[in-house]
Amino acid sequence: MNVIHSKQIAYAVLASCIGAFAPLSASASMTVAQAMSSVAFISGTWHCTGDGPPEDETYKFEKNMWRDTDSVGGMTVGTFDAKRQKWVVFFMDVDGNYGVNEASPLVNNTMHMTAPYPPGTSSQSFAFTKFSDTKFKIGKSTCLKK
Secondary structure (H helix, E strand, O other): OOHHHHHHHHHHHHHHHHHOOOOOOOOOOOOHHHHHHHOHHHOEEEEEEOOOOOEEEEEEEEOOEEEEEEOOOOEEEEEEEOOOOEEEEEEEOOOOOEEEEEEOOOEOOEEEEEEEEOOOOOOOEEEEEEEEOOEEEEOOEEEEEO
């Protein structure tokens, strides 16, 4: 199973979170509290289709991180690194795949995510586009809030 393909839905959480931000200027910085507050809309359940089997994703917030569990057994945890101004996402699935994604805040409703770990996946990136607080697209998957 392709790790990036199977994890696109898990990355949706991070992408959705980033989608909530207004574009940052080069000199602006965001605190963890600001980042977490700005992504409160992602809390709840989403239905995603379009790249693999349909999945339901449930997002919950706990202090300075969010957690996503999906209907096929995957789990994702994310937080915002204020020092680096990057979202950092740790993911794993029931097939033994795991890794890290990261992304900078959204610019013009689009962002690009990379997978710096495991080694060799950093050249694989995919786009996220936020359409509204109830719809986004990541890679080939479209997610709607339930």
